[in-house]
Amino acid sequence: MQTLNLPSHLDQSPEVAARFSKLKSRPVILDVKHLNKTFHTHTTLNDISLQVFRREFMCVVGPSGCGKSTLIRIIAGLETPTSGDVLLEGTQVSAPGSDRGMVFQGYTLFPWLTVKKNVMFGLEIGGRSPVESESEARQWIDLVGLSKFENSYPHELSGGMKQRVAIARALANNPRILLMDEPFGALDAQTRCKMQSYLLEIWKRVDVTIMFVTHDLDEAIYLSDRILVLGTNPSRIMEVIEVPVPRPRSSSQFLSPEFLATKARLEELIHGTEEAEPMPLPKIRLTHAGDDVE
Amino acid sequence: MSKGKKWLVPFGTLSEPRQLILLWISFTLPLAVWAIVSYVPFVWHPLVKIDDPGDVSYFTRDALIERTTFKAENAKLAASGGHIATGTPANPVFLPAPHEVAVAFYKSFTTPPKRKGDKWLHESLWQSIQVIFWGFLWSSVVGVPIGILCGTFPFFSRITEPFVDFTRYMPAPAFGALAVAVLGIYEAPKIAIIFIGTFFQQVLVIANTTRKLDTSLVEAAQTLGANRRQLLFRVVVPGIAVDLYNDMRILLGWAWTYLIVAEYIGASSGITFFINQQAKYRIYDNVFAAIIIIGIIGFTSDRILDWIGRQLFPWQKGVKKSLLRAILDRRRNSTQNTETANANA
Numbered sequence: 001m002q003t004l005n006l007p008s009h010l011d012q013s014p015e016v017a018a019r020f021s022k023l024k025s026r027p028v029i030l031d032v033k034h035l036n037k038t039f040h041t042h043t044t045l046n047d048i049s050l051q052v053f054r055r056e057f058m059c060v061v062g063p064s065g066c067g068k069s070t071l072i073r074i075i076a077g078l079e080t081p082t083s084g085d086v087l088l089e090g091t092q093v094s095a096p097g098s099d100r101g102m103v104f105q106g107y108t109l110f111p112w113l114t115v116k117k118n119v120m121f122g123l124e125i126g127g128r129s130p131v132e133s134e135s136e137a138r139q140w141i142d143l144v145g146l147s148k149f150e151n152s153y154p155h156e157l158s159g160g161m162k163q164r165v166a167i168a169r170a171l172a173n174n175p176r177i178l179l180m181d182e183p184f185g186a187l188d189a190q191t192r193c194k195m196q197s198y199l200l201e202i203w204k205r206v207d208v209t210i211m212f213v214t215h216d217l218d219e220a221i222y223l224s225d226r227i228l229v230l231g232t233n234p235s236r237i238m239e240v241i242e243v244p245v246p247r248p249r250s251s252s253q254f255l256s257p258e259f260l261a262t263k264a265r266l267e268e269l270i271h272g273t274e275e276a277e278p279m280p281l282p283k284i285r286l287t288h289a290g291d292d293v294e
Numbered sequence: 295m296s297k298g299k300k301w302l303v304p305f306g307t308l309s310e311p312r313q314l315i316l317l318w319i320s321f322t323l324p325l326a327v328w329a330i331v332s333y334v335p336f337v338w339h340p341l342v343k344i345d346d347p348g349d350v351s352y353f354t355r356d357a358l359i360e361r362t363t364f365k366a367e368n369a370k371l372a373a374s375g376g377h378i379a380t381g382t383p384a385n386p387v388f389l390p391a392p393h394e395v396a397v398a399f400y401k402s403f404t405t406p407p408k409r410k411g412d413k414w415l416h417e418s419l420w421q422s423i424q425v426i427f428w429g430f431l432w433s434s435v436v437g438v439p440i441g442i443l444c445g446t447f448p449f450f451s452r453i454t455e456p457f458v459d460f461t462r463y464m465p466a467p468a469f470g471a472l473a474v475a476v477l478g479i480y481e482a483p484k485i486a487i488i489f490i491g492t493f494f495q496q497v498l499v500i501a502n503t504t505r506k507l508d509t510s511l512v513e514a515a516q517t518l519g520a521n522r523r524q525l526l527f528r529v530v531v532p533g534i535a536v537d538l539y540n541d542m543r544i545l546l547g548w549a550w551t552y553l554i555v556a557e558y559i560g561a562s563s564g565i566t567f568f569i570n571q572q573a574k575y576r577i578y579d580n581v582f583a584a585i586i587i588i589g590i591i592g593f594t595s596d597r598i599l600d601w602i603g604r605q606l607f608p609w610q611k612g613v614k615k616s617l618l619r620a621i622l623d624r625r626r627n628s629t630q631n632t633e634t635a636n637a638n639a
Binding site: 025076077078095096097100101102106108110111112113121122125126153154155161166168169173291 | 488508510511513514515516517518519520521528532533535607608609610618
């Protein structure tokens with residue numbers, strides 16, 4: 001196979017470099033310090049430390065079993081670490097709270113509530129009056145473009161629409177950080193593409209930091225400022241990549257040199273070791289030697 | 295077979311006309327078997343109903359005599375040249391024909407009780423329905439909250455369920471004598487038996503239903519800031535409502551099965567008393583009528599509950615907005631609008 005002559009993913013254009021220095025001058029929203037998580041004897045997270053800046057979009061990628069979901073669930077407060085700290089704007093996090101919104105892969109809309117009531121849920125339990133939460137909820141439903149469906153029940157919506165409601169519901173709570181655990185993983189390829197550009201549009205308009213777990217490398221590059229690459233055996237942070245693709249992002253950038261260079265680096269980090277040894281399998285039910293496919 | 299789908303498709307669906315055909319068959323088939331046994335003389339008919347006793351001393355008109363005895367007596371008479379008895383094949387008294395039951399169905403409501411002070415059929419039925427209602431209500435008032443708590447919090451599950459599990463193996467009727475000693479002989483011990491029969495199952499069934507709630511909904515609510523109390527009332531309860539409702543329908547069916555036992559306890563009453571009295575008088579037509587009435591009450595009340603369930607839970611897939619729901623929604627929206635108007639003013 002011909003190898004493309006790609007620039008290094010570390011080469012940043014002056015605009016991109018300026019963007020990153022500006023980003024890093026912003027206050028730290030999320031500070032993860034020496035996080036460890038052990039299930040029985042199996043180490044899922046090993047000494048994870050990272051900082052996420054205000055209004056940053058960070059994706060977390062890594063091979064399956066690297067603990068990317070565990071990491072985000074610990075930050076959400078849904079799981080407890082074996083050791084280490086999670087600080088949100090300097091405050092220790094130990095239980096789930098409305099300051100960290102979460103969008104899950106499965107559709108977690110409350111099936112007994114309409115779209116509007118789903119979005120109002122967090123506001124109402126936070127003590128806002130029904131009238132106030134309703135008008136607030138309407139704005140968020142507007143933002144995700146579902147005004148026509150505010151009185152529909154979740155089962156009447158498509159997968160993409162459900163996730164848009166889930167995003168609106170999480171954002172309505174005005175969280176400091178939005179945690180997304182493979183939110184588009186169950187969607188078909190076309191819907192997923194639309195949802196990605198949708199999410200970027202929303203992120204532009206809202207003061208929120210996003211941490212996004214995915215196994216889709218294109219998705220990670222397309223969305224992120226920085227990509228956190230986790231490894232397994234031993235589990236660790238392999239690299240934090242600053243994506244050199246300029247913003248605003250568009251799908252035409254998928255074939256740009258910076259994009260491909262980043263992808264090549266990610267492939268190297270994640271799949272580099274996997275392809276080395278093909279699994280030895282016995283040949284069964286091959287009666288003629290001429291039936292070989294390769 | 296090329297046209298249309300096959301009837302037997304594993305986990306498939308049947309068209310509406312086919313469903314109706316099968317529904318019809320499911321009721322007419324047993325009825326047809328009953329009719330055949332009753333009306334076709336050579337199918338069973340082990341007895342002979344005497345039309346003319348002839349010269350047999352102990353035969354009387356309309357008496358039911360074993361077929362073999364009847365033949366033996368007639369053979370004796372034929373040999374001695376006596377007047378031969380005649381009769382028609384008949385079924386035992388405990389298997390009345392469908393038309394007899396149908397007549398009894400009507401008559402059982404119109405005939406006054408044989409003994410003064412005994413209850414009419416509708417009075418007996420009403421008594422039974424009240425016993426079921428109170429037994430099931432008390433059981434649910436206690437059992438549903440405990441079940442939900444057990445399903446939600448492992449703490450309540452550990453502190454309650456082992457004992458409940460132990461107790462539910464004790465047959466409810468075994469508590470009969472105790473219930474009478476404590477609660478007297480009238481309605482109270484009967485209600486207690488229904489309660490005991492329902493309650494322990496109810497706690498376990500509802501705890502299980504609660505545990506089956508999609509935990510990701512609970513997690514979603516937690517990340518939206520819900521506290522324990524809000525989780526319980528705003529997520530767990532509405533989240534299990536549909537399954538809970540269906541559990542209750544099944545449990546109500548179980549409560550009916552305890553009714554007959556409960557009514558034997560203390561002063562026999564209700565539909566059981568009616569059935570026993572009629573059996574004593576050997577009016578089996580009425581016995582059948584009463585048993586079928588219990589079936590009809592159970593079946594129709596379940597259908598009604600099913601219909602109500604579909605009105606209550608409009609968020610279920612495939613449920614169209616019903617008239618009742620539309621009215622409820624309209625009322626709620628109008629009150630909300632006035633609230634908004636008041637707030638603006």
